[in-house]
Amino acid sequence: MSQGQKTTAATVLVLEADPTMRRLISLGLRHRGLEVIEAASLATISSTDIQSLDLLILDVDDGVSCDWALLQTIQEQPELSNLPKVVLSWDPPMEGKSATLTTIEHCVCVNKPFDARALHEGVDHLLLERTIEQDAQLARAEEALLATYRKDSSPSVWPIITAAGLFLAVIGLLFQFVLVMIGLAIIVIGLLLWTIGWHSRIERTPDIAFSVSK
Structure with missing residues (x-):
């Protein structure tokens, strides 16, 4: 995140049902200096953890099939819908069931089996986008505040x-x-x-x- 909003490392949620895969992904992210929260399902995530998130890594596979309903459930939650997402899936991103990815902003699909470098590149890309967007939002907020200050502090004829x-x-x-x-x-x-x-x-x-x- 931007330096004006957060000085610590970005926090990533790894939502992966397979404990071995979840552990491997988490170790790689921590090695890159990121804070990682691991979860097997949405039910195990606290509201405090959700508020601290900067990015979500989601495995939509259920065995050999894909459960895209999980992604839809996440998109229906306001506190998670705007998070950048890396979706892990066996399906190519443009096939029928995964076409919904094209309607989600700041979302990258990494096909399995994947190289850790592909996952990390997707994470870096989304975090950079998030930082740029939040810096732009901060700049707009500061500009609006300065405009209000200039308007309120403009010379008035009434004191004269x-x-x-x-x-x-x-x-x-x-x-x-x-x-x-x-x-x-x-x-x-x-x-x-x-x-x-x-x-x-x-x-x-x-x-x-x-x-x-x-």
Whole structure:
């Protein structure tokens, strides 16, 4: 899987009824550094193991015949249907019963008897496809997230309007304050002039009275 999603080795489920064949396949995959879960049937696989899978190796043979119903059962399970699959079968991939493989994405059929190299090439091919696809999905998700961030963080006119309103309110308050101060200054000056004039009249009154008495 991609480095952004998973740092450990890919996990492969080997679904093989024959214990000897299952063991041989698992040993080869582990030798290549892959994590392997072995199972004889779907019933023995836990939900935790299913969630950790990156690829499924499935043997559809039942003795000398092929049981393609097993592949159909797997395709009907959402948690398994999207997994890349390597199908082991005696039948060539394009014969009647195996024609269903052409409708399954990320599926490789390896005919038996097979060379281990053919199996490993199919596994490597599917895991590489899965890595590329998941990296592309991650890139698309990051691009969508960045697009949302750019949209949400784009400049808005409302902060500017709010600042302009606040500025006008401050100017209005300052203007009222200045008017109040001017009014108070006029009152103070008027009181001072009135007081000075009143004292002047008092001081002149005795002189007038004294002049009349002579």
